[in-house]
Amino acid sequence: MAYAGIQTMLLSYKMQKSDKEFELMQITNKRSQATKDSSALSENYQAKKAELKEQYAEDDPDYYNEAIDQLDDDYNLDLADIADWEDELQQKESNCNTQIKLLDGYITTWTSALQNGIKNAHTYGAQQ
DSSP states (O other), X not given: OHHHHHHHHHHHHHHHHHHHHHHHHHHHHHHHHHHHXXXXXXXXXXXXXXXXXXXXTTTOHHHHHHHHHHHHHHHHHHHHHXXXXXXXXXXXXXXXXXXXXXXXXHHHHHHHHHHHXXXXXXOTTOXX
């Protein structure tokens, strides 16, 4: 029957949408983790900076300045890595949302086709 084909297409699109929604959920979780990593990195940086200041700022200012420069470089590299990861996740999230919207359109179209096919096939008591 033609209805079986339409129902199969509809089910296929719904399954694809479900997969994309699951993928989107995973991406959202990874973005949350990236935010946590960024916060932890910042807290760690501030703690190390305070520790260096306490230990070396007055006694050995040259070493302190070198250590702070190295700490800043490491922090900026790590922060850049997290920012790159967040950008990649943002792009993946955008792609998933676009695909979900596209699948919603297909689902709407096939649902309408199925409803119209059933409606046109049955006259519900109308006589001709």
